[in-house]
Amino acid sequence: MDQFITTYGFLIIMMMLQAVLALSLYLPLMAGQLSLATPGFFAIGGYVAAVLSTQKFLPAPGTTFPEPLQSFVTWLATVFPLTPTGQGFPIGLVLVEMVIGGLLCGLVAILIGLPALRLRGIYLALATIAFVEVLRVVSLNLPITGGAIGIFGIPQPFPTDATKFSYIVIALPFLLLCMAYVYRLERSRVGRAFIALREDELAATAMGINPTYHKVLAFAMGAVMAGMAGAMTAHVLNTWNARQGTFDASILILAYVIIGGSRTFLGPVVGALLLTALPEVLRQVAGIDGLPDFLAAFLRDGRLVIYGFLIAFGVLSFPQGLLTPELLKRKKKASAPLPPTGGG
Amino acid sequence: MKKSFFAVSSVSLALMLGVGAAIAQDxxxxxxxxxxxxxxxxxxxxxxxxxxxxxxxxxxxxxxxxxxxxxxxxxxxxxxxxxxxxxxxxxxxxxxxxxxxxxxxxxxxxxxxxxxxxxxxxxxxxxxxxxxxxxxxxxxxxxxxPVALVAPNAVRTALEFDPEIQRVAVFFAQNDAFATSETGTFQETVTALGLELLPVQTFQTTDTDFTTQITNILPLNPDLAIVSGLAADGGNLVRQLRELGYEGLIVGGNGLNTANIFPVCQAFCDGILIAQAYSYSYxxxxxxxxxxxxxxxxxxxxxxxxxxxxxxxxxxxxxxxxxxxxxxxxxxxxxxxxxxxxxxxxxxxxxxxxxxxxxxxxxxxxxGTFYVAQISMNEDGQTGSFVFVNTIDVTAEATPEATPAS
Missing domain, CATH: 3.40.50.2300 (Response regulator)
Incomplete structure (x- = not known):
């Protein structure tokens, strides 16, 4: 088990964070908006955490944080004593950064969402790609974001944990909260309005649903999640730069949703967990003893080729995604007390 | 069939993860x-x-x-x-x-x-x-x-080749981390050697057309051009510099330090000076x-x-x-x-x-030792080689201690 955590602790954390990103792309999609802006908000969140933790939240040795923060950190340490040595960066501040990153992203999303969401389908997708690119160029040029090298030496809440698995105390509740939120949302009035807009905007408008309000709302909710995930990822990665959250990431996150299924919130989560784990699983398959040399070499050198092939295969054989509402309903009928989900 | 898919896939996934981690240590x-x-x-x-x-x-x-x-x-x-x-x-x-x-x-x-x-x-x-x-x-x-120790050698060698150099044009790919930190070193070297630094021109590693940057700088009559980028963009920039009439020396950054630029700038690659941390002729x-x-x-x-x-x-x-x-x-x-x-x-x-x-x-x-190589293109304009033209023994000189701030 120790060995397993050493090798995969980091991967498990990344799987969870990617699942949150998939949910953040799923939210606008619920309202019928194909938005690829998620990595942009992810990048903003990461920069917020990187800048705050390396420049603002570091008290000089022996001193304390500025007042409201210090009380919060002390209070959190009493109710939530998880930082193992007390040497590390307080977990409370990571949470504060996540909240700030999320709120900032929500604000930006409302500002750019109002004009951008007048676009539909492929045009909205293009506009959001442009947003991601603009952010990348801006972060390359701002002194505060460290240019192309970015920001490094981000303080760690668990400085002695090489595996990063300790982040599970934030990552798992965060993912579960996001999932619960979307689960409840799908069954609420607002969520049904999103789905109505997706299925038929004209009919939904005729029923009195305000399309602009609901689309911007879905977009902003997704942005908040992506921003929070970014803030946490910056700590997990130790460093943040303009190569995080680029156009490549947009496509990857879209793949999570499409492979997993875009009609139920479990689809994106399962898609993200599977696709994030797959390259690492292939890495280990190549290392199994007793494989013929040519096969091991192919698995090792061609693991990303196989990965791409599996994505293409997945889209072709499961055009609705792996998880569809029909499938879940059928499973529910077949065995009434169904365990919630395997989760990959 | 479909029902068992999840069970089978999750079991096999767990198996694969487990097998790899359990490889015995010899x-x-x-x-x-x-x-x-x-x-x-x-x-x-x-x-x-x-x-x-x-x-x-x-x-x-x-x-x-x-x-x-x-x-x-x-x-x-x-x-x-x-x-x-x-x-x-x-x-x-x-x-x-x-x-x-x-x-x-x-x-x-x-x-x-x-x-x-x-x-x-x-x-x-x-x-x-x-x-x-x-x-x-x-x-x-x-x-x-570190780049701060290697890169300046190319500029010093250029000055040995042509002591008349006065005005220096600097280009760099601003979306590449290496080029960005390298250009900082180049610019400090230029200033430290008492040369005039012309307005710095930026580009992206994905660019193919550099006319704007070059026409910005050519009217200022540069005697030396320094390019920090990667092979494809750096090679194209060199080629367009020459095509638009620049005749002075060119210093390339480490991103150009590969035979992959030969097909890009072809005969125009000839003469580019690149500092090296390694020489096969050592x-x-x-x-x-x-x-x-x-x-x-x-x-x-x-x-x-x-x-x-x-x-x-x-x-x-x-x-x-x-x-x-x-x-x-x-x-x-x-x-x-x-x-x-x-x-x-x-x-x-x-x-x-x-x-x-x-x-x-x-x-x-x-x-102790760094090198400067110069690209020499063959007559076919397609193939060429790096010729080592200068060996710089840093220990012999009073080592200019790499200032931490550089």
């Missing part, structure tokens, strides 16, 4: 990790590094390994991103390596090196030249001289052997990335031999081996293909 060979980018857009560099490391393993095993125990490389692909580097580091650490050579990019090092630092596994960076790499931690050292026993094996395998002279990766493995091997002679590897468990290997390797001096090197207590390389 006591006999000593394992050294190599985690570099074998895929993605930096794969060309990573593959050269793998070749260099493999030649080193073969060479030192033929010489008897670590007092009879062979070394075994555990090679893992980091791809080009930060998460990939962390995954590869975790994998090699779990496989019981005593030290790691890698990763390829400085940005990846900022993400993955803290992992090794926390796990107390020594890391030798074969190609991380950005500022702040050895400072990541006590277990991080590098055999790649004469010592280990470099001659390395050069011969490389030439035999690849049919060409070894590039800098292979030479540095070789040196990275060599540092581990010689430090392990020293550790075995003084303490005895049999008496140490894995954690103690890693720990003592780190202290030992920082204290030794190595005669590598890069020349004689040693480390500062922090893990920064002390390298």
């Amino acid at each position: 006591a006999e060979p000593i394992r050294i990790g190599v985690a570099v980018a074998q895929t993605s857009n930096v794969a060309l560099l990573g593959q050269e590094q793998v070749i260099g490391a493999e030649i080193a393993a073969q060479y030192f095993n033929d010489l008897g390994g670590i007092n009879g125990r062979p070394i075994e490389l555990v090679i893992q692909d980091t791809a080009g991103d930060e998460a990939g580097a962390i995954n590869a580091f975790n994998t090699v650490i779990a496989e019981g390596v005593v030290g790691i050579v890698g990763p390829t990019l400085s940005q990846q090092a900022f993400a993955a090196d803290p992992i090794a630092e926390a796990a107390r596994v020594p890391v030798i960076a074969p190609s991380n030249t950005a500022r702040g790499i050895p400072e990541i931690g006590a277990y991080i050292a590098r055999v790649s001289a 004469e010592n026993e280990v470099n001659s052997a390395f050069r011969d094996i490389y030439f035999e395998q690849q049919g060409k002279e070894p590039p800098q990335f292979s030479g540095q990766a070789f040196a990275g493995v060599q540092v581990f091997v010689e430090a392990l031999i020293e550790l075995d002679n003084t303490v005895g590897l049999d008496t140490l468990d894995l954690a103690a081996t890693r720990d003592q290997l780190n202290t030992t390797l920082l204290g030794l001096t190595y005669d590598t293909p890069l020349g004689v090197i040693s480390f500062t207590p922090e893990g920064e390389i002390n390298q």
Whole structure:
């Protein structure tokens, strides 16, 4: 088990964070908006955490944080004593950064969402790609974001944990909260309005649903999640730069949703967990003893080729995604007390 | 059928994850990790590094390994991103390596090196030249001289070639981390040498048309142009500079330090000066052997990335031999081996293909000799070679201590 955590602790954390990103792309999609802006908000969140933790939240040795923060950190340490040595960066501040990153992203999303969401389908997708690119160029040029090298030496809440698995105390509740939120949302009035807009905007408008309000709302909710995930990822990665959250990431996150299924919130989560784990699983398959040399070499050198092939295969054989509402309903009928989900 | 899909897939996934992690650790060979980018857009560099490391393993095993125990490389692909580097580091650490050579990019090092630092596994960076790499931690050292020491040599050589140089045009790819830090060094060198720095021109590594930047700068009559970018964009920029009538000397950054630019700027590549941390023509026993094996395998002279990766493995091997002679590897468990290997390797001096090197207590390389090569194109305009035109012995001069702020 120790060995397993050493090798995969980091991967498990990344799987969870990617699942949150998939949910953040799923939210606008619920309202019928194909938005690829998620990595942009992810990048903003990461920069917020990187800048705050390396420049603002570091008290000089022996001193304390500025007042409201210090009380919060002390209070959190009493109710939530998880930082193992007390040497590390307080977990409370990571949470504060996540909240700030999320709120900032929500604000930006409302500002750019109002004009951008007048676009539909492929045009909205293009506009959001442009947003991601603009952010990348801006972060390359701002002194505060460290240019192309970015920001490094981000303080760690668990400085002695090489595996990063300790982040599970934030990552798992965060993912579960996001999932619960979307689960409840799908069954609420607002969520049904999103789905109505997706299925038929004209009919939904005729029923009195305000399309602009609901689309911007879905977009902003997704942005908040992506921003929070970014803030946490910056700590997990130790460093943040303009190569995080680029156009490549947009496509990857879209793949999570499409492979997993875009009609139920479990689809994106399962898609993200599977696709994030797959390259690492292939890495280990190549290392199994007793494989013929040519096969091991192919698995090792061609693991990303196989990965791409599996994505293409997945889209072709499961055009609705792996998880569809029909499938879940059928499973529910077949065995009434169904365990919630395997989760990959 | 469909029903069982989830069960089967989750079981097999768990199996695959488990099997890999449970690979038994063989006591006999000593394992050294190599985690570099074998895929993605930096794969060309990573593959050269793998070749260099493999030649080193073969060479030192033929010489008897670590007092009879062979070394075994555990090679893992980091791809080009930060998460990939962390995954590869975790994998090699779990496989019981005593030290790691890698990763390829400085940005990846900022993400993955803290992992090794926390796990107390020594890391030798074969190609991380950005500022702040050895400072990541006590277990991080590098055999790649920082850009602040290498790059200025090309400008000094250009001045030796043409002492009349006054006005200098500087171009750099602002979306490339290496080019960005390199251009800072170039600009400081230009100012420090008392030359006039013309307005700095920026481009992107994805650009193909540089007319705007060039027409901005040509009316100012530059005598020297300095280009920091990658092979494709840098090569195109050089070509367009020449096509638009620039006749002075050109200094290229390390991104242009590859034969891959020959097809891009063709005959116009001729004469570009590039500073080098490694020269295949350096004469010592280990470099001659390395050069011969490389030439035999690849049919060409070894590039800098292979030479540095070789040196990275060599540092581990010689430090392990020293550790075995003084303490005895049999008496140490894995954690103690890693720990003592780190202290030992920082204290030794190595005669590598890069020349004689040693480390500062922090893990920064002390390298005595740098080189400047000039590209010489053949008449067909398609093929060419790097001709070493200058050897700069830094130790002979009063070493201009690399100012930490540079």
